[in-house]
Amino acid sequence: MKTEATPKEKLFQKAARLFYRHGYRAIGVDTIAAESGIGKMTLYRHYPSKDDLIVAYLKNSDEIFWENFEQITKNAATPRGKLLAFFDSLQEYVTTPACYGCPFLNVATEYPEPDYTGHQVAIEHKQTVRARFRQLAKEAGAREPEVLADQLFLLMDGAYMASRMFGAKNPAQNLAGAARTLVEAQCGPAE
Amino acid sequence: MKTEATPKEKLFQKAARLFYRHGYRAIGVDTIAAESGIGKMTLYRHYPSKDDLIVAYLKNSDEIFWENFEQITKNAATPRGKLLAFFDSLQEYVTTPACYGCPFLNVATEYPEPDYTGHQVAIEHKQTVRARFRQLAKEAGAREPEVLADQLFLLMDGAYMASRMFGAKNPAQNLAGAARTLVEAQCGPAE
DNA sequence: ATGCTACGATACAGACCTGTATCGTAGCGG
DNA sequence: CCGCTACGATACAGGTCTGTATCGTAGCAT
Numbered sequence: 556m557k558t559e560a561t562p563k564e565k566l567f568q569k570a571a572r573l574f575y576r577h578g579y580r581a582i583g584v585d586t587i588a589a590e591s592g593i594g595k596m597t598l599y600r601h602y603p604s605k606d607d608l609i610v611a612y613l614k615n616s617d618e619i620f621w622e623n624f625e626q627i628t629k630n631a632a633t634p635r636g637k638l639l640a641f642f643d644s645l646q647e648y649v650t651t652p653a654c655y656g657c658p659f660l661n662v663a664t665e666y667p668e669p670d671y672t673g674h675q676v677a678i679e680h681k682q683t684v685r686a687r688f689r690q691l692a693k694e695a696g697a698r699e700p701e702v703l704a705d706q707l708f709l710l711m712d713g714a715y716m717a718s719r720m721f722g723a724k725n726p727a728q729n730l731a732g733a734a735r736t737l738v739e740a741q742c743g744p745a746e
Numbered sequence: 747m748k749t750e751a752t753p754k755e756k757l758f759q760k761a762a763r764l765f766y767r768h769g770y771r772a773i774g775v776d777t778i779a780a781e782s783g784i785g786k787m788t789l790y791r792h793y794p795s796k797d798d799l800i801v802a803y804l805k806n807s808d809e810i811f812w813e814n815f816e817q818i819t820k821n822a823a824t825p826r827g828k829l830l831a832f833f834d835s836l837q838e839y840v841t842t843p844a845c846y847g848c849p850f851l852n853v854a855t856e857y858p859e860p861d862y863t864g865h866q867v868a869i870e871h872k873q874t875v876r877a878r879f880r881q882l883a884k885e886a887g888a889r890e891p892e893v894l895a896d897q898l899f900l901l902m903d904g905a906y907m908a909s910r911m912f913g914a915k916n917p918a919q920n921l922a923g924a925a926r927t928l929v930e931a932q933c934g935p936a937e
Numbered sequence: 938a939t940g941c942t943a944c945g946a947t948a949c950a951g952a953c954c955t956g957t958a959t960c961g962t963a964g965c966g967g
Numbered sequence: 968c969c970g971c972t973a974c975g976a977t978a979c980a981g982g983t984c985t986g987t988a989t990c991g992t993a994g995c996a997t
Contacts, residue, residue, distance in 0.1 A: 600944085664852055667768060681912075706924035712903070716906075726897075729897050732897065733897035753973085779975095787959095
């Protein structure tokens with residue numbers, strides 16, 4: 556009784572995993588169909604094109620990101636604590652074998668043309684994250700919230716890329732410490 | 747009298763530009779040959795495979811990186827000054843329309859399998875940069891040179907990715923400030 | 938039972954990709 | 968002058984990719 560998943564769900568999960576691990580261009584629809592055990596026509600019945608499947612994966616990744624973000628930050632008492640909790644959690648994740656970087660950075664790298672749909676979805680996601688950082692930085696009393704937000708943003712994406720390039724043992728083992736230093740420089744030492 | 751360049755040089759320059767802008771997988775050998783105005787067989791005479799051309803481009807990028815690094819840091823009086831000068835220069839570059847990210851991060855993303863030759867060259871390059879950061883951090887008197895080096899490393903790659911994703915106007919406009927903050931936290935305020 | 942829908946499997950079309958084979962030629966050294 | 972080498976152009980082989988077309992079937996609702 557393990558599989559009550561619909562063909563569409565099985566397909567999507569397999570596609571998501573393959574895209575994330577091996578890249579969007581490296582994985583073809585035949586591979587996705589074969590690995591998920593469903594017919595190719597069923598794939599195209601649910602997703603009119605491979606690009607639609609990619610976009611669906613990105614939108615799903617966006618949802619998961621924010622669910623995770625809220626889950627992780629909801630127990631922190633202060634905006635400052637929310638920022639630090641996020642970077643603690645991110646450091647833990649990106650030093651894990653399950654991490655293969657960031658789906659949005661990956662798609663933007665593989666499809667660098669800005670008018671490609673997947674690239675646009677990636678930009679939207681990152682801009683939203685950046686805005687959230689700004690909001691939290693402001694609430695945390697940063698002298699220059701936009702500056703702090705951008706600095707944390709660079710750290711985040713650097714950590715994702717470190718994971719994709721080096722695997723689990725990568726320089727992001729010092730991510731959270733860097734975030735803390737930047738926050739303290741802008742907001743003062745912990746209350 | 748503009749072109750005393752050999753066919754091999756013309757080819758290489760065109761390939762380099764195309765790989766950097768559009769990605770490795772997106773550009774085919776036919777495109778490279780056509781755009782550089784040389785025959786496809788001439789390409790394969792100089793580079794036995796596309797992968798060899800990619801590796802040649804990466805090795806050349808590595809050389810240019812270090813020439814640039816030495817050029818930029820040689821006038822700084824102290825190791826600390828060298829680190830900050832590098833990040834000043836990097837910030838300037840990645841907020842320029844000529845920047846399309848980092849050739850090494852790009853190749854590692856497009857070819858994530860660690861045994862791919864291009865990925866390995868990229869890892870070597872990044873490890874060397876990381877080691878140089880460590881050396882300078884140590885000479886600059888950082889309390890934990892490895893930690894500071896890794897933190898700066900994350901900033902650097904985050905800045906490259908910000909450039910590839912957003913173009914010239916990106917969060918890396920605050921890169922140098924972040925680097926300075928991290929250095930000061932480890933080495934104390936400027937002497 | 939029967940008709941309908943979703944599905945799996947397979948074959949196929951057309952494009953593109955890497956890499957090779959072939960041919961004609963221009964330049965250059967002996 | 969002559970032969971050799973590097974070159975450009977083109978055609979081609981074999982593979983892979985996206986997307987479509989076709990066929991047979993299993994389940995389900997009426």
